[in-house]
Amino acid sequence: MCVTNQLQIPSWKQDLISGYQEFRSGAYKTQRGEYARLGTDGQNPEIMMVACADSRVNPSAIFHAHPGELFTLRNVANIVPPFENEKGLHGASAAIEYAVLSLKVKAIVVMGHESCGGIQCYLEGEQELADTDFIGEWIQLLSDAHGRLTEAERAPAVAQTNLEYAGILQSLENLMTFPFVAKAVQAGELSLLGAYFSIIQGKLLFADENGIFQEISSEKIGL
Numbered sequence: 001m002c003v004t005n006q007l008q009i010p011s012w013k014q015d016l017i018s019g020y021q022e023f024r025s026g027a028y029k030t031q032r033g034e035y036a037r038l039g040t041d042g043q044n045p046e047i048m049m050v051a052c053a054d055s056r057v058n059p060s061a062i063f064h065a066h067p068g069e070l071f072t073l074r075n076v077a078n079i080v081p082p083f084e085n086e087k088g089l090h091g092a093s094a095a096i097e098y099a100v101l102s103l104k105v106k107a108i109v110v111m112g113h114e115s116c117g118g119i120q121c122y123l124e125g126e127q128e129l130a131d132t133d134f135i136g137e138w139i140q141l142l143s144d145a146h147g148r149l150t151e152a153e154r155a156p157a158v159a160q161t162n163l164e165y166a167g168i169l170q171s172l173e174n175l176m177t178f179p180f181v182a183k184a185v186q187a188g189e190l191s192l193l194g195a196y197f198s199i200i201q202g203k204l205l206f207a208d209e210n211g212i213f214q215e216i217s218s219e220k221i222g223l
């Protein structure tokens with residue numbers, strides 16, 4: 001009977017169970033105390049991460065973050081929409097509001113990435129997306145970012161990477177349209193940072209003050 005039940009478990013569900021069991025016998029063993037404390041005392045993360053929903057770009061893995069360290073918002077193409085006055089179901093804006101006003105994070109990092117499907121959809125203008133309920137309209141938020149690019153930067157060979165970068169910079173600008181974000185930044189209580197992850201090479205870049213993405217050393221210093 002038991003064997004029959006096991007055979008009926010779909011592979012994706014078995015993967016979840018196996019992963020959980022691996023977690024319990026691995027990382028959780030050393031983090032048990034952290035989980036217990038965080039569960040009792042609440043979270044107090046210093047960093048909010050806005051990242052793409054893409055399965056290949058996991059902020060906790062890239063930054064080797066422990067539980068409680070990254071308050072993370074993930075959506076298609078790591079987009080921060082501009083502030084809107086109209087009442088509505090603004091999921092991204094609600095997360096940002098909570099991070100800044102309640103958690104009082106010290107930094108918001110917008111992390112884009114290489115080979116982003118959302119960026120690719122925008123550039124290719126895939127017709128089938130025009131008829132979707134949500135994603136077609138969502139990626140139209142990239143039109144401001146696209147407007148930042150010069151004609152040369154829109155050339156097919158380089159457009160994907162350039163729009164990935166521009167999308168991050170546009171999201172940082174959009175963050176500043178939220179009055180509580182602008183106020184915290186101007187008070188020196190909040191910093192904004194653009195980041196980019198190259199999936200193929202496993203490399204991380206940060207945007208400098210001029211919006212140019214610079215590679216971060218992967219070597220530990222002082223060892």
Ligand SMILES: [Zn+2]
Pocket residue numbers: 052053054076077078113115116117118119
């Ligand atoms: Zn993506």
